Amino acid sequence: MISFDDPSWIVIPIILPLAAGLLCFLTRRWAFAFSLAASLGNLLASGILLKQLLSVGPLSYNVGNWKAPLGIALRIDGPAILMLLMTAVTGLGITLYARGYFSFRISGQKKIGRHERQERFFWPLWMTLWASLNGLFLSADLFNLYVTLELISIPAVALAALSGKPASQIAAFRYLLVSLLGSLSYLLGVVFIYRTYGVLDLALLGSKTASGAGIGAALALMSVGLLLKTALFPMHFWLPPAHANALAPVSAILSALVVKASFYLLFRLWFDVFASTITEPALNLLGTLGGVAIVWGALQAIRQQRLKLLVAYSTVSQLGYLFIAFPLAYLEKGADIWAAVIFMALAHSCAKSAMFMAAGTIFLHAGHDRINDLAGVRSYLPVTVFAYAIAGVNIMGLPPSGGFIAKWLLISSSLNSSQWWWGLIVMAGSLLASVYVFRVVSRFFVIPEGYHVPDRQPHSPLLEWPALVLALVALLLGLIAPYPLHILETGSSLFAMVSQKGLLL
Amino acid sequence: MTARSTQNKRKRFDPVLLLVLLLIVFLTGLLVQVILATDYLGSGLGDDVARFQDLSGVExxxxxxxxxxxxxxxxxxxxxxxxxxxxxxxxxxxxxxxxxxxxxxxxxxxxxxxxxxxxxxxxxxxxxxxxxxxxxxxxxxxxxxxxxxxxxxxxxxxxxxxxxxxxxxxxxxxxxxxxxxxxxxxxxxxxxxxxxxxxxxxxxxxxxxxxxxxxxxxxxxxxxxxxxxxxxxxxxx
Amino acid sequence: MITNMLYSLGGLLLFIMGLFALIACSHPLRKILAVNVMATGVFLILIATAYKQAGAGEIDPVPHAMVLTGIVVSVSVTALALILACRVQETSNRSLSQQRKNDFTGAGE
Structure with a gap:
């Protein structure tokens, strides 16, 4: 029954974490075992899907055997499989780290308290969030995408509020309202699309679209909703408090994965489905907002006094690079429009989760995350500090990291399409990033005179090593750069192919 | 704290709120136009559903x-x-x-x-x-x-x-x-x-x-x- | 046809009113209600679409199913938002009263 060519592997990344989430809620004792099994199974399934994709090209799967306009289709092409792999690798790292994090906190206390509550509810929420992320990457149906967006935002909000501090709850409430507004705006766009065309399948829409008032308004509504969720510059206000006040594994999840999901959907809608509707001013507007986000986020990060807030503002800044790709991709048509964006997303996902994990470990040991008082951390947390520094190399975009490749692709395509100003912003952003990275790293490494090394508290290796491994993955991404590019080339132009074959019943 | 400050502002006739109101009126106009313009081009999925109703197991x-x-x-x-x-x-x-x-x-x-x-x-x-x-x-x-x-x-x-x-x-x-x-x-x-x-x-x-x-x-x-x-x-x- | 259009426009109006209230009101409960009004507006437009799509006689069941899904989502989100707002209120009240007590007794702990 189980063969590697079976088309049903495509649903495994969705139903496996979903089942794990249900079981984690049912029994608390085996929660970590279920989650770990789901993480490993998910990695395996993603690998098999990659193999299938490379041998037969883009995959398509009709849920319930009902074909496209009536049923819901799942599709995998190059970008989708890379996002899936990114989630699988980062998610595995976060799962392991969360285990170390919670057992460290629980071991330090006497009676049943908030740490046990946090661990109890973390696992089901995280597993379901993971399932819905995978569902979003695979789905090819506008309304199903709305449901996955909601199934992302509810666990994400609950996770953000999990720490129980008033600050985190206020931030989570704001996050909930913003993501609700985003979802409703997206849904209204979907309604307009359905009024106009009467179909919801992305490939069918892609073959039909012509520009018109209805489509323009629908795309605008959906885009505004997704931009709110992605926290592009003027709409970023909710992100830093929500990400910085959450528990460390949760911050890693939110910053590395959740914001990428809505961005991925936005990019897909603009360049795969509604490519004929988009106009140059709209692209330039998004590019400009992205550029402002890069500079503004970096300046704010430099100003911060707390480590986690610094890392959160760095996310605002890094998200800007993804939007600079919009005006560049429009003029550089072809297979590589996804390349820079996907590289940026992959590298940022690994590096940012590593950074938040390192920040969380430092917080656990030092009891605070005030940057000015963190001198000498390396004397008792050498691995963590090393991981933070490597992740910083990615964020700055130094070779041979994945971040470097992404920025290099952005700059070269900005020169090729004679839009040099975008390249300038990318470089300025890298310089600013090096300021906020070095500001922290230099503090970590310098041991002041008369420094008394505190006793090293015992902790499991899970608290330190996942961060380092993820940071190294991000670093090595630059060395294996041709391989992801190859995957992207194999899997591109999915929608042209599918609509040629004809999907009608 | 923010709640109180916005309340005070509203009593003093907040210009920002007026701007928001204007923007929203503008948005309403746009969307009304869109609704009036999108007059059904597609046929919806009603026919497909009716066609496969017998296979679905429910009436x-x-x-x-x-x-x-x-x-x-x-x-x-x-x-x-x-x-x-x-x-x-x-x-x-x-x-x-x-x-x-x-x-x-x-x-x-x-x-x-x-x-x-x-x-x-x-x-x-x-x-x-x-x-x-x-x-x-x-x-x-x-x-x-x-x-x-x-x-x-x-x-x-x-x-x-x-x-x-x-x-x-x-x-x-x-x-x-x-x-x-x-x-x-x-x-x-x-x-x-x-x-x-x-x-x-x-x-x-x-x-x-x-x-x-x-x-x-x-x-x-x-x-x-x-x-x-x-x-x-x-x-x- | 005209009735149908009226429903669509009414839904749109609800959406817009909710949006304005969401921006203008500062009380958490009002914000939650505003989001609910917005959601209702979207559902109304969807229902109007269902009638229109199939023309005379038959209705299109797909928007109905979508509205049912949407309502369930909106109920669960509203519940979560309400509890979260209550928690925020409780914790901030507690810290406020703690602060008052400290102010009253003098030096705190």
Whole structure:
């Protein structure tokens, strides 16, 4: 029954974490075992899907055997499989780290308290969030995408509020309202699309679209909703408090994965489905907002006094690079429009989760995350500090990291399409990033005179090593750069192919 | 603090608010134009649904769409409900009053009369969902109403319901749905591709389980927190 | 046809009113209600679409299913938002009263 060519592997990344989430809620004792099994199974399934994709090209799967306009289709092409792999690798790292994090906190206390509550509810929420992320990457149906967006935002909000501090709850409430507004705006766009065309399948829409008032308004509504969720510059206000006040594994999840999901959907809608509707001013507007986000986020990060807030503002800044790709991709048509964006997303996902994990470990040991008082951390947390520094190399975009490749692709395509100003912003952003990275790293490494090394508290290796491994993955991404590019080339132009074959019943 | 400052501003006629109002009026104009302009170009999916109605195993078109043609949406949506409960449970404990309040005799009589009737009616709604309007959500809503009725009359045994029992009830819908979905992969090779001879029975099974968990979900959301024994098990006692 | 259009426009109006209230009101409860009004507006437009798509006689069941899904999502999100707002209120009240007590007794702990 189980063969590697079976088309049903495509649903495994969705139903496996979903089942794990249900079981984690049912029994608390085996929660970590279920989650770990789901993480490993998910990695395996993603690998098999990659193999299938490379041998037969883009995959398509009709849920319930009902074909496209009536049923819901799942599709995998190059970008989708890379996002899936990114989630699988980062998610595995976060799962392991969360285990170390919670057992460290629980071991330090006497009676049943908030740490046990946090661990109890973390696992089901995280597993379901993971399932819905995978569902979003695979789905090819506008309304199903709305449901996955909601199934992302509810666990994400609950996770953000999990720490129980008033600050985190206020931030989570704001996050909930913003993501609700985003979802409703997206849904209204979907309604307009359905009024106009009467179909919801992305490939069918892609073959039909012509520009018109209805489509323009629908795309605008959906885009505004997704931009709110992605926290592009003027709409970023909710992100830093929500990400910085959450528990460390949760911050890693939110910053590395959740914001990428809505961005991925936005990019897909603009360049795969509604490519004929988009106009140059709209692209330039998004590019400009992205550029402002890069500079503004970096300046704010430099100003911060707390480590986690610094890392959160760095996310605002890094998200800007993804939007600079919009005006560049429009003029550089072809297979590589996804390349820079996907590289940026992959590298940022690994590096940012590593950074938040390192920040969380430092917080656990030092009891605070005030940057000015963190001198000498390396004397008792050498691995963590090393991981933070490597992740910083990615964020700055130094070779041979994945971040470097992404920025290099952005700059070269900005020169090729004679839009040099975008390249300038990318470089300025890298310089600013090096300021906020070095500001922290230099503090970590310098041991002041008369420094008394505190006793090293015992902790499991899970608290330190996942961060380092993820940071190294991000670093090595630059060395294996041709391989992801190859995957992207194999899997591109999915929608042209599918609509040629004809999907009608 | 921000609340107070905006209130003060509003009394002094806030220019920002006026700007927002203007923008919104502008947006309204745009959207009204769009609504008037989008006059139906496509035919919708109504014809397709009617064409495959016989294969779906139910006679009601809405139920057929919900559970068969777009059953995957509904599977995820049942998970949304469950996640809301998990989220609420993670936030706080259910705020039951310390001392039990004696409900009045009329209230008790009404609850005793209504609650069983509502439970009965909810299952009737689930059953008739296969051919008329109705189904898991409508039935679940009525079931939830029955539970809320019992909750507001502060029946003393309610706050001692064990967490394990509640969790099993809450999970019954998602677990049965997911189990059937996986069973379909094993039997038919495709997710949610129900075997033709069992389709009606399977859909009724899913609907019943979902109605139970939707009813319980609504009641748990109303209760507003986790049961008091939820974290007392486990390794530290 | 005209009635149908009226429903669509009414839904749009609800959406817009909710949006304005969401921005203008500062009380958490009002914000939650505003989001609910917005959601209702979207559902109304969807229902109007269902009638229109199939023309005379038959209705299109797909928007109905979508609205049912949407309502369930909106109920669960509203519940979560309400509990979260209550928690925020409780914790901020507690810290406020703690602060007052400290102010009253003098030096705190």
């Amino acid at each position: 009601s078109p809405v139920t057929a769409v919900l559970l068969n043609f777009r059953g995957y949406d509904t599977l995820l949506e049942v998970m949304v409900l469950l996640m809301a409960v998990v989220g609420v449970w993670s936030l706080t404990r259910a705020p039951f009053p310390k001392k039990p309040i004696e409900p009045g005799p009329i209230q008790l009589a009404v609850v005793r009369l209504l609650a069983p009737l509502m439970v009965l009616f909810s299952f009737y709604l689930v059953w008739q969902g296969s051919h008329l309007a109705g189904g898991a959500f409508q039935g679940g809503a009525v079931l939830g109403g029955a539970c809320v009725l019992m909750l507001v009359s502060e029946l003393p045994w309610l706050k001692n319901i064990s967490s394990r029992f509640l969790r099993i009830g809450l999970l019954s819908g998602p677990l049965v749905f997911l189990g059937v979905a996986i069973l379909c992969i094993v039997l038919q090779g495709t997710l949610l591709d129900y075997p033709q001879e069992w389709v009606g029975t399977l859909l009724l099974l899913i609907e019943t389980a979902c109605a139970v968990s939707i009813g319980l979900t609504l009641a748990c959301l109303f209760a507003g927190g986790r049961p008091k024994d939820d974290l007392s098990g486990g390794r530290k006692r």
